[in-house]
Amino acid sequence: MNNSYVADTMALVLRLERRRLSQKVKAIFEEAENDNAGIFIPAIVLAEIGYLSERRRIETNLTGVKFYCSDHKLINVEPITELIIEKSFQIDDIPELHDRIIAGTAYSMEMQLLTNDPIISASKYISVVW
Numbered sequence: 001m002n003n004s005y006v007a008d009t010m011a012l013v014l015r016l017e018r019r020r021l022s023q024k025v026k027a028i029f030e031e032a033e034n035d036n037a038g039i040f041i042p043a044i045v046l047a048e049i050g051y052l053s054e055r056r057r058i059e060t061n062l063t064g065v066k067f068y069c070s071d072h073k074l075i076n077v078e079p080i081t082e083l084i085i086e087k088s089f090q091i092d093d094i095p096e097l098h099d100r101i102i103a104g105t106a107y108s109m110e111m112q113l114l115t116n117d118p119i120i121s122a123s124k125y126i127s128v129v130w
Contacts, residue, residue, distance in 0.1 A: 033075070
C-alpha cells in the first residue's frame with residue numbers, strides 16, 4: 001500500500017484522546033480508519049503508552065490501543081525486529097533510544113513518520129508528516 005505511515009507515540013495518543021492534531025495527520029488517521037491508508041504502530045509505542053498511562057500522564061491505555069487496532073484493519077502494531085534494531089542504530093542524529101526505535105521502524109519500512117517531535121523531525125534519515 002503506497003499510502004502507509006508509521007505513527008509515533010504522541011500522534012497515536014493525540015488521536016485516541018481526540019486532542020489537537022495537524023489537519024494532515026488527522027486526515028491520515030481518518031483515511032486509515034476508513035480503510036484507505038495504512039498506519040503501523042511500532043511495538044515500542046505500546047511500551048511508552050503503558051508507561052505513561054501507568055503514571056497517569058495520559059488517558060489512553062493499552063486496552064484502548066488494542067480496541068482501536070482491532071476496529072481498524074489497516075492500523076497494526078509492527079513488532080521490533082532485528083532489521084528495525086539495525087536501522088535504528090544507523091540513525092545517529094536521534095539520541096533517545098525509544099525515539100530512535102520509532103524512527104528506525106519508519107526507516108526500515110521506508111515510510112513517513114507521523115510525529116511532531118522536533119528532534120525526530122530534524123533527522124536526516126526520516127521523512128516526517130505533521
